[in-house]
Amino acid sequence: MKSAKFGKSLLASVATLLLLPAGAGLAQQSHAPGARAASAASDIANAFSQIGDGIYEHCIFELSQEQIEVQQALIGAYVKQGASHALARQLAVKQIRPPKLSDECQQIKNQSKPAPPAAASTPWAAKTARTETPAPKVEAPAPRITSPRGPTPTISLTAKTVLPHWDCAPGVDYVTIQHRGYERKLTDGEICSPFEDIVHRVPDQITTFRFGYTIRTGRLFIITDERQYTGRTVAWAISGREACRNNPDPDCLATRAVGPLPPGEYSFASDRASRVSWGPKSKRMVAGIYLTKLWHREQYTSAQTAAILARGNIAIHVRLKGEMSEACLGLEPNGWEYVASLIKEGRATGVSVYIDEPYPQIAEKSPPIVKASSFSLSSLFR
Numbered sequence: 001m002k003s004a005k006f007g008k009s010l011l012a013s014v015a016t017l018l019l020l021p022a023g024a025g026l027a028q029q030s031h032a033p034g035a036r037a038a039s040a041a042s043d044i045a046n047a048f049s050q051i052g053d054g055i056y057e058h059c060i061f062e063l064s065q066e067q068i069e070v071q072q073a074l075i076g077a078y079v080k081q082g083a084s085h086a087l088a089r090q091l092a093v094k095q096i097r098p099p100k101l102s103d104e105c106q107q108i109k110n111q112s113k114p115a116p117p118a119a120a121s122t123p124w125a126a127k128t129a130r131t132e133t134p135a136p137k138v139e140a141p142a143p144r145i146t147s148p149r150g151p152t153p154t155i156s157l158t159a160k161t162v163l164p165h166w167d168c169a170p171g172v173d174y175v176t177i178q179h180r181g182y183e184r185k186l187t188d189g190e191i192c193s194p195f196e197d198i199v200h201r202v203p204d205q206i207t208t209f210r211f212g213y214t215i216r217t218g219r220l221f222i223i224t225d226e227r228q229y230t231g232r233t234v235a236w237a238i239s240g241r242e243a244c245r246n247n248p249d250p251d252c253l254a255t256r257a258v259g260p261l262p263p264g265e266y267s268f269a270s271d272r273a274s275r276v277s278w279g280p281k282s283k284r285m286v287a288g289i290y291l292t293k294l295w296h297r298e299q300y301t302s303a304q305t306a307a308i309l310a311r312g313n314i315a316i317h318v319r320l321k322g323e324m325s326e327a328c329l330g331l332e333p334n335g336w337e338y339v340a341s342l343i344k345e346g347r348a349t350g351v352s353v354y355i356d357e358p359y360p361q362i363a364e365k366s367p368p369i370v371k372a373s374s375f376s377l378s379s380l381f382r
Contacts, residue, residue, distance in 0.1 A: 070322040070323070071095075071322070074177060076177070078175065156251075191322065198233075199335050210224070213352070213353045213354065214354050218238060218239065220329070235332075237330055244258050253308050286317040
């Protein structure tokens with residue numbers, strides 16, 4: 001009983017550290033004797049290192065780097081449409097926000113309520129806490145197929161356009177931003193035609209299976225020896241960005257950080273405990289997947305093959321509002337939570353990626369995409 005209470009106390013202390021403003025924490029320490037403050041800081045740091053993974057997984061307080069870039073680009077796009085700078089900023093800030101706190105994070109937040117009133121007056125100091133204690137790093141890449149020697153050729157995508165079914169629906173207002181040299185259409189701060197956050201559970205009797213993914217449709221499904229379950233949909237995920245979103249064009253596949261993940265076989269990290277880890281670059285939990293076999297080599301030129309193999313490893317992660325997939329698999333929040341749990345538990349053992357739908361008799365006739373939008377350009381002139 002004592003141990004359980006102590007564990008809860010530590011969790012509350014760590015949560016309070018995350019949710020307190022940096023100034024408040026420093027003010028408290030400055031009034032404590034040096035030895036006591038050092039001991040308390042050490043205890044909190046130790047507790048933080050033990051449960052940090054869970055906190056990072058459930059509590060993302062900041063915008064991602066891409067969201068920040070998109071937010072700034074939106075301001076410029078709204079001003080070009082005739083909005084005032086003040087209104088443009090207000091709209092962009094309103095539209096691009098961090099994700100909603102999960103139930104688990106809300107529980108952590110509630111445990112910190114006894115904190116001093118000053119804690120409520122300024123934003124949470126999550127960023128400060130992260131810099132003080134290093135986040136767990138993603139495991140070193142697993143062995144993968146060897147890339148041909150020589151410099152990676154530059155491939156131009158200037159002639160590529162967004163595939164019609166991913167474009168903005170007729171009648172939907174949108175603005176076009178420039179992001180890292182590419183055009184992106186946004187409506188209400190969101191990309192056009194995102195997937196609905198639909199999740200289908202894998203039957204309990206399927207203890208191990210591989211994920212299948214279809215590039216053209218974005219469908220994530222089950223591959224198992226149990227024929228009656230093979231091909232069943234689990235969730236939907238974006239792969240690739242801008243004109244290359246879910247576009248298996250060879251030039252897209254060969255373009256780093258823009259094209260979708262290449263077709264072939266992928267494995268997870270060899271260490272099961274590291275399969276879902278904190279990604280220091282993506283600032284969120286990710287599941288790394290490693291290309292072990294590239295399919296359809298005969299369809300690519302030697303230059304395209306070299307560029308595809310030079311793209312490096314890929315990951316599965318949650319997609320936040322306004323983002324597109326960084327050439328990985330970007331799932332909606334509920335889809336990511338469930339898929340990540342299957343990877344953690346060891347039930348999902350790898351990923352097989354197809355260009356076209358391998359199970360058309362089972363797959364939905366069309367992806368569940370969101371076509372409507374409440375955004376109106378007339379709002380810029382109110």
